[in-house]
Amino acid sequence: MLDPGRVDLAALADALDDRSPETHWYLDPVSGAVAGHSDDDKPPADWLEIDSVTSRESYRDMADFTAGVQHRRAASLLDRAIDGRGAFRRFKNTLFEFPEVRDQWYRFRDARSRRRAVDWLAGTGLITEADAEQLRARHPDPDPSNDDVPAAVAADLAALYGPRLRQVLLFGPWASGEGTVESAIDLLVVLDDHATTILPWEELRAMDDVLWQHTERTGLTISVLPVGQHELARPGDPTVIRARAEAVRLR
Structure with a gap:
């Protein structure tokens, strides 16, 4: 088993989110190191390839976030932005009109990405489910409320x-x-x-x-x-x- 404390969850999350065809990401099952390699630069044979998440999962993050946005105008515009083709570009452009909401999105996205990284580690059998549960609990979705x-x-x-x-x-x-x-x-x-x-x-x-x-x-x-x-x-x-x-x- 891999010691969960040795894995850089942020780096693993970034690797999972990277869908560029030029770089393939791998994880060393012994050290927990994450590294990118090209087709001509293969990692050691025992390293595990990290398959990127699907655009469907990324879209679900946008939809879930939009459903919780409490800024009325931002919520309305984001809801329209994610409808149909070009949703990712429109969503990003809309967020730039609302810096506070954009910051909330970054925190939300990071929490979701890190939990997916934990799921990946557990799915490969590198960490126990008990360790995975503890790690997931450290990265809950941020509270979008305006109670403050x-x-x-x-x-x-x-x-x-x-x-x-x-x-x-x-x-x-x-x-x-x-x-x-x-x-x-x-x-x-x-x-x-x-x-x-x-x-x-x-x-x-x-x-x-x-x-x-x-x-x-x-x-x-x-x-x-x-x-x-x-x-x-x-x-x-x-x-x-x-x-x-x-x-x-x-x-």
Whole structure:
């Protein structure tokens, strides 16, 4: 048996993903080394040839990833991109419009590729199934959720307002754990109103860049209601009353 720790899974994954006809990839069953050879440069006879994965498997990765994308516009465009001939090229081009989603794809693709590398090792009998299970568990599909977005927005608002910011309260579907890409992130932003009256439209203009950056990054709608401390203490607005009842404090 080959010691799994001696195998460079990234190198093996790259070899499995390489469908170029010029290079044939091999693995040394003793050392775990992975090397490419041309037709004129054969490896030692006991090395195992690494057959590349099919385009069908690569397409399945794209489809599975697209199904989990939570950026609404990116998900819609990617879904169209992978339909029909030229899917791989269109998928790649579409990702370049969404850097955050592109980074998620790289992490997703790497996890899938490494698990396939583990499957290949187990399929050749070089490692035990028990070792394979442990290795697969180290490379799960990354979580595509946007659960961290409300906290990230709150952190940026804290940087924007400094000591004027008293609280950021999350309410609505995202506070109850039922938030989806179709529902807005509802935030009640509580500001110090001892020295100045809170004018909601002015505050919304002040927050505009922060909110837009997060919307552009995630595709999620972020709805903010700025209020003063006094209004929060004695609310008259039904939205503020509901927000107080449902609130999850972020800051």
